[in-house]
Amino acid sequence: MGRSGKGSAICTIKYLFLIFNVIIWVLGCGVFAVGIWMQANRDSFSVVLPTYSFLTAASLVIIAGTITLVIGFVGCCGAIAENKCMMVVYFIFVLIIFGLEVAATALILSYQNDIKTAIKEEMLYSLEYSSDSSVHSQKREGIVRLIDxxxxxxxxxxxxxxxxxxGVGDQSKQVRSSCCVDPFPGCEKSQxxxxxxxxCMEEIEYLFSKNMHYIGIAGLCVAVVQILMMAACIMLFCNMRDRSKY
Incomplete structure (x- = not known):
């Protein structure tokens, strides 16, 4: 490939890289905004795992939005300014996230039974948590709505x-009205x-197993995109280094 052909290819990669990272940045802004809105209305978004109360939906969305926003911003600035330092930072960010995803997948596959047991115990505790009078009423109402x-x-x-x-709270042999097949007043105290x-644990497991192939495809697509972005980042960085020799 001649120098003009190489330059055209690098230019195409640069603009595709830039467009992709603009999309990532906009997506990060949107996710972050949703997280802030959820945090402002946090009484409606409680947690199913009370022991890990910091893992609320709002906090996880805010963290994901912030990371996405920062990566997109660094990628855009690095491509526009042709700044080597920013391209290195971008590559490291994406590589770390990719590594964490691989490690998390390996841990989930290796300890899936232990994870399942821990989640089940936490969900059982969440039933007690929903009826604990010592818990703030807004948090209690939030988790009750979520369980329902x-x-x-x-x-x-x-x-x-x-x-x-x-035996949850002051109840004897009764359930939540959301357990009734055909809800009617007092059905939670009937037969x-x-x-x-x-x-619900059985149904959640079934839901995941039924959609496992979609989850796998989505994960594979994310991994491929991350690898392509790292490859594009390396190519752009090397082109910047080659140009600096002249």
């Missing part, structure tokens, strides 16, 4: 089954045959 939404949408009751609700028999 999960039980209604997944058509399940409790974590293992409806007996998980027995168990009127309640959904399946636990």
């Amino acid at each position: 939404t999960i039980q209604t949408d997944l058509q399940c009751c409790g974590v293992n089954n409806y007996t998980d609700w027995y 168990s045959f009127l309640w959904r028999p399946k636990g």
